[in-house]
Amino acid sequence: xxxxxxxxxxxxxxxxIEIHPEEILSIEEExxxxxxxxxxxxxxxxxxxxxxxxxxxxxxQAEKEIIQRSIPRFYQKAVAEERxxxxxxxxxxxxxxQLGKPLVFKARFDVEPDVRLKSYKGLKVxxxxxxxxxxxxxxxxxNLQEKHAELAVVEPRPLKKGDFILCDYKSWVGEKNxxxxxxxxxxxxxxxxxxxxxxxxxxxxxxxTKRLGxxxxxxxxxxxxxxxxxxxxxxxxxxxxxxxxxxxxxxxxTAGKFNTLAELKAGIKQDLLSLKxxxxxKELEAKVxxxxxxxxxxxxxxxxxxxxxxxxxxxxxxDLLRKGVGEEDVEKSxxxxxxxxxxxxxxxxxxxxxxxxxxxxxxxxxxxEELDRHIQRLAGDLKQDFDKVKxxxxxxxxxxxxxxxxxxxxxxxxxxxxxxxxxx
Numbered sequence: 001x002x003x004x005x006x007x008x009x010x011x012x013x014x015x016x017i018e019i020h021p022e023e024i025l026s027i028e029e030e031x032x033x034x035x036x037x038x039x040x041x042x043x044x045x046x047x048x049x050x051x052x053x054x055x056x057x058x059x060x061q062a063e064k065e066i067i068q069r070s071i072p073r074f075y076q077k078a079v080a081e082e083r084x085x086x087x088x089x090x091x092x093x094x095x096x097x098q099l100g101k102p103l104v105f106k107a108r109f110d111v112e113p114d115v116r117l118k119s120y121k122g123l124k125v126x127x128x129x130x131x132x133x134x135x136x137x138x139x140x141x142x143n144l145q146e147k148h149a150e151l152a153v154v155e156p157r158p159l160k161k162g163d164f165i166l167c168d169y170k171s172w173v174g175e176k177n178x179x180x181x182x183x184x185x186x187x188x189x190x191x192x193x194x195x196x197x198x199x200x201x202x203x204x205x206x207x208x209t210k211r212l213g214x215x216x217x218x219x220x221x222x223x224x225x226x227x228x229x230x231x232x233x234x235x236x237x238x239x240x241x242x243x244x245x246x247x248x249x250x251x252x253x254t255a256g257k258f259n260t261l262a263e264l265k266a267g268i269k270q271d272l273l274s275l276k277x278x279x280x281x282k283e284l285e286a287k288v289x290x291x292x293x294x295x296x297x298x299x300x301x302x303x304x305x306x307x308x309x310x311x312x313x314x315x316x317x318x319d320l321l322r323k324g325v326g327e328e329d330v331e332k333s334x335x336x337x338x339x340x341x342x343x344x345x346x347x348x349x350x351x352x353x354x355x356x357x358x359x360x361x362x363x364x365x366x367x368x369e370e371l372d373r374h375i376q377r378l379a380g381d382l383k384q385d386f387d388k389v390k391x392x393x394x395x396x397x398x399x400x401x402x403x404x405x406x407x408x409x410x411x412x413x414x415x416x417x418x419x420x421x422x423x424x
Contacts, residue, residue: 003078010299011110015090017078019103024070031065032058059099067097075107085112088303110301115357118295121418125287129423130276132269140268141247144255151240158203159239163188165201166238173216173228183237194230201234209235288415293350300349308345313337355411364414366406371399374406 002018032051035058041049055062071092079086090107097103151164159165164187170180188198200212212232220226245251252264316337320330330337358364372390379389393399 001074001078003082005082011113011301013084013109013111015075015078015082015107017074017105017107019070019074021100021102023074024066024103027070027073028062028066031062031069035062035065063099067095067103070103071095071105074103086110087112087301110303113298113300113353115296115298115353117354117357117361120292120358120415122420123288123291123415124420124422125284125291127280127284127421127423130273130280132272132276136272137265137268140272141265145244145247148251148254149242149244152243154239154241156206157239158205159188159201159236161188161202162242164240164242165236166240167234167236169232169234171230171232173225173230178230197232201236204236206236206239209233284416284421285412288412288419289347289351292354293347296350296354298350300346300353304349305342305345308348309338309341312344313341316341352408355408358414359407359411362411362414364407364410366403366410370406371403374402
């Protein structure tokens with residue numbers, strides 16, 4: 001086998017491989033023997049035809065199979081001899097072969113980058129001081145009150161902000177009826193879809209019917225109604241108001257496993273503290289990785305960056321759509337999304353290779369026992385049997401991917417344990 005290795009850029013290689021006909025003879029024999037076992041030729045039972053006749057009848061099929069078996073075998077052999085570490089499947093091209101002649105082909109692939117680690121121990125990382133402010137605690141208590149609030153019928157009085165009404169209503173534009181509903185509960189908050197609708201009902205009384213009119217905006221979702229006058233008739237049948245429970249020991253007992261309001265506040269404070277500690281940890285991890293990426297400059301494989309970029313770009317688009325951003329506006333931001341995805345993909349790929357290099361240098365690995373313990377926790381969260389979860393991961397070929405994720409977590413733990421964390 002002859003080889004010619006070309007370096008196209010710091011991470012991309014091309015191997016031109018030429019295989020002598022004699023080196024293919026064993027594969028050729030293997031292919032024809034396999035075909036002979038299933039060959040159907042007139043005058044012979046299936047699999048019993050002479051090899052010479054099989055060679056004559058199945059030559060084209062055999063030649064195709066010989067190429068398909070030869071290329072990966074000799075590619076792997078060439079890669080091993082050149083001591084290369086491809087990180088993606090090769091692109092095979094310029095294949096040329098005829099029976100009795102050398103097989104020639106080229107393989108283009110990316111290899112791991114040359115990462116020369118700079119200092120990664122003793123990184124100075126700033127950490128925000130974790131504290132729970134009174135207003136944060138008050139906000140959670142208020143949300144709990146809202147959750148346990150009751151709607152109560154009020155004494156006859158005009159409607160005001162925050163009330164709830166039972167009503168019948170109908171709407172129309174010109175001669176076109178749009179909607180008509182009976183016995184509908186509406187909340188009289190300012191955050192209504194139709195600007196001015198809620199405010200126009202304030203001051204009305206139960207039993208009253210209000211006739212309303214609105215000029216629909218030019219960007220109204222229904223294009224046929226944009227800029228037109230919408231008319232409504234609302235018959236108010238009943239008024240209720242939200243009544244919040246009193247913050248006392250009795251409320252604490254209804255809100256959870258607490259005996260007193262003081263215990264409830266302490267529990268909320270601990271939950272808020274735990275959430276902030278998790279967020280703080282994530283921020284520290286991000287800072288450490290950013291510092292590593294910034295300090296270590298090296299070329300990265302374009303193929304991996306493109307793979308991550310495409311995935312991130314799609315995720316960013318979906319995030320915007322889920323937040324209610326229109327498709328047209330998302331498309332207008334396409335260039336900005338691509339740029340952001342490219343920057344994040346660069347960072348992720350560099351971080352991956354840096355963490356891998358540190359893991360090798362510090363001999364950080366994930367044992368089978370550690371992997372099983374993690375799967376056991378997953379099984380517990382999913383309320384499934386451990387063996388079933390592990391088997392599913394194995395069938396989807398995700399066990400080693402999970403091991404790599406856990407190793408990265410261990411490397412980040414190592415970096416933070418060896419960092420200088422300064423509380424701001």
